[in-house]
Each structure stands twice: as structure tokens, then as C-alpha cells.
Amino acid sequence: MSLHDDAVLVLKGYEDQEELRRLYLDHLATHPDGMWKACEAGHVTASALVIDPEHGRVLLTLHKKLGMWLQMGGHCEPGDATLAQAALREATEESGIEALTLLPGPVSLDRHPIPAPCNWHLDVQYAALAPVGAVAEISDESLDLRWFAYDEVADVADKSVVRLLERTRAAL
Template identity: 70%
Template sequence: MSDLHADAVRVLKDWDAPDPAQEQLRLDYLDHLAQHDDGMWKPCRPGHITASALVIDPVGGRVLLTLHRKLKMWLQMGGHCEPGDATLADSALREATEESGIAGLTLLRAEPVKLDRHETPCAWHLDVQYAAIAEPDAVEEISEESLDLKWYGFDEVGAVADGSVEALLARTRAVIGV
């Protein structure tokens, strides 16, 4: 079992889920990790833990989304954990930085904002979702994982992204009080 696996168990045990559905996902993720020593890594079937971060500019009331190269959907930044990630939070911040091209992002808080389980072409992703704060003058740079990056006003997200992104934004806004 890796240190990252142990961190994920700790994070999920300590996290206060905001509602019963999130509590059930938290318990499901803990069961997954208890059953799979390799539950953090992409080769694990039927699924694996992933980490993502919604990049927000709370001052400007906007969120940066990526047009995912493979899925062709507007999503938050995120993906697979890597052996060099010390913690889930580190994984989420690394993914957000790599995919947005924005240096100096900071996590809104050390614990997750939300959990989301979804099926992808490789397996089920048991996504642990964070929020990352960008400075108002942050300039994004498209990575090889994106077809495009674009800032959207909080009220524009529903027109371009699916319900999972809308739910992550709503939960993030509730946490920061905007």
C-alpha cells in the first residue's frame, strides 16, 4: 500500500460529507480502497481514485474549464494520481496546474469540496474534487490534454458543462460564500 493510498483513506475518513449522497460516496470510496491496494492507480479495475480541481477566480466570478481532448466535454481540470504525488490534494493541484498552465494556483482548502463517481473509457473514476484559486490576472495556457481552455462566468457554466461540473461549482460557491 502506498503513502498516497494511506493519505486518501485519511482524507476520506476525516471528510465531513455535506449530504447523504456524498456520505454514501465517501463510504463507497473507503470500501474501494479497503478492497484494492492498487485502488489509486489507473490499472485498477473496475475503477480507481482520481483527483480534480475546479479553477476559480472568485473576484471575477468566473471558472476556467477545459475542453477535454478525449471526452470532448467542458470539465474541471483533473485526472489520474501519479506515484510522485504525496497527497490527494497535491495530485489535484498538480493536475490543475498542468492542465491550466497557470502557475501559483492555491487550493481553496486542504480537504475536498465534493466527490463524483463517473464512468470513463478507461474505468470508473472515483473522483475526489477540490477547488483551486487563480489570481484575477491569471493567464491560462492550453496543454496537450485540452482542445481549448475558457473562462466562464459562474452563471454561464450550466450552458456548456454537464451536471457534475455544475454541482461542483455550486458546492464550491457554497464553501466560499459567493
Template identity: 60%
Template sequence: MTATETDRAGALHADAVRALGDWRPAEPEQEQLRLAYLRHLAEQPDGLYRSCLPAHVTASAAVVDPAAGRVLLTLHPKVGRWLQMGGHCEPGDRDLASAALREATEESGIPDLVLLARDGAPVPVKLDRHQVRCTGKDRPENTHLDVQYIALAPPGAQALISEESLDLRWFDYDRLPELTDQSVRDLVARARELTG
């Protein structure tokens, strides 16, 4: 890693600690996850990158069009389920929010997304810890410590499928596809609640 990359990694790590340290979820299970994520980051200076095993922090966003009451989901090629946009942090990401926004923009093809903010700053809305095989199908599972945001799409936004998806579709909040898990359903419910 170059000195610049090391500085960026340190800044991203510091931001993740700040973002999670400042966020106060109402639900006890979310608070337990928040504390577990902070312990992970305290123990792992590289805890935001795919190379950190067996667990690393990821960032994602539910892309919503509140005016139309819909959410954009991607049919993930490895998981075979409809998910929110998201993925691994990269060395160029300045903070967790920008990692989530980058992933949402890349995977949705929508250029003018804006993360839901409080007091002028994007804030996480939910955490989700899940097992995946992001290092390859023949490799052991590892754990994603996902920090989830809400990305607001402009009214009538048109999505453009990327090579990272088998399919990309808008779904009414009340008509999510069968191939979604409870975590996605909870995130969409939270998005609906917060965006009215």
C-alpha cells in the same frame, strides 16, 4: 515497482484513506460515495492508480477566480465536454490534494494555484463517480472515483492551454457552456458558495 515507489504508493494510499475518513459531507448521497470510496481503498491497495480496474480513485479541482466570479474549464478531447481540471494519481504524488493541484496546474498553465483549505489543510469539497474509457476507446469502460477540490487562482490569472485540452476558457459562474454536465455545474456551485 522500486522500494521508494512502493513506499510512496503506500503513503498516498494512507493519505487518501485519512482524507476521506476525516471529511464529513452534509449530503447523504455524498456520504454514501465517501463510504464506497473507503471500501474501495480497503479492498484495493493499488486503488488510486489507473492500473486498478474496473475502478480507481482520481483527483480534480475546479480552478476559480473568486474576485472575478469565474471558473476555468477545459474542453476534454476524449469526453467532448467542458470539465474541471483533473486526472489520475501518479507515483510521485504525496497525497490526493497534491495530485489535484498538480493536475490543475498542468492543465491550466497557472503556476500559483492554492487549494481551498480548512484549518490549514486542503479538503475535498465533493465526490463524483462516473464511467470513462481511460484505458482506450476500444476497451471496456471503467469507473473514476473522483475526489474534487477547489483551486484558487490569483486575481486576473492568465491560463495557458496544454496538449491535454481542445480548448481552455474562463466562464462566469452564471454562464457555463451548454456542454457541461450536472456534476460540473454542482462543483462550480459549491466553489461559488465556499469562496463567496
């Protein structure tokens, strides 16, 4: 099964955010290349909010290009067999934490504009549990990497990250 096929199955099984879910499915039906950065109409991305529920905190990265505190994530790569695998790979690479565990299925969808030539990121968002005693290591994709208490997130991140945290906490 291709990554495109996996994304369609994941989205068909996702039972929330109906309007966005339908938009993502329509995009993939219209764009066979809709999983890849080269698709100028937009493309599916995968991300994961790294969470430490024992200590009530999340790990955010200060994005190098955007200068914003965000969850880990990015573009799908040819070696990714599934959306979940892409999200886990991105979270592992950007956090430096090897033993992350994804919660089953996506917790949220977020569509946001990006600069030309592409127009949209259609982000499929997962949640990743950090193991006990996890030590994060900053990657070259970040300006900073930091743990934030749940109640601090709204002070540093935008509404999409706050919404992702709320949906993640509801899924725990």
C-alpha cells in the same frame, strides 16, 4: 505515508456525501491498487475547479478525449504524496497557471463510469483559487481552455461540473 493512506485519511475526514464517501473507502479497503489507473475495478482520481471569485468565473478545459467542458484533473501519479497535491498538479499542468491555491479539503466527490478495462473514476474534487491577473495557457491535453462566468457553466458543462461549482461557491 503512502498516497493510498492519505486518500483514506482525507475521505475519513470528509463529512459530506456519506454514501459516496463510504463507497470510496470500501473501494480502497478492497483494492490496495485503487489509486492507480491499472486497477480495473476503478480508481481514485483528483481534480480541481479553477475559480476566480473576484471576477465570478471559472476556468474549464475542453477535454480532448471526451469533447466535454470539465474541471482540470486526472490520474494520480507515483510522485504525488497527497490527493491535494495530485489535484493541484493536474490543475497547474492543464491550466498553465503556476500560483494556484487550493481551498482546504475536497469540496465534492463524483463517481462516473469510464470505458473498459477500467470501470469507474472515483474523483475527489478540490477547488483552486487563481491568483489576480492569472493567464491560462492551453495544454496538449485540451482542445480548448476558457473562462466562463458562473451563470454560463450550466450552458456548457454537465451536471457534475455545475454541482462542483455550487459546492465550491458554498465553500468560499
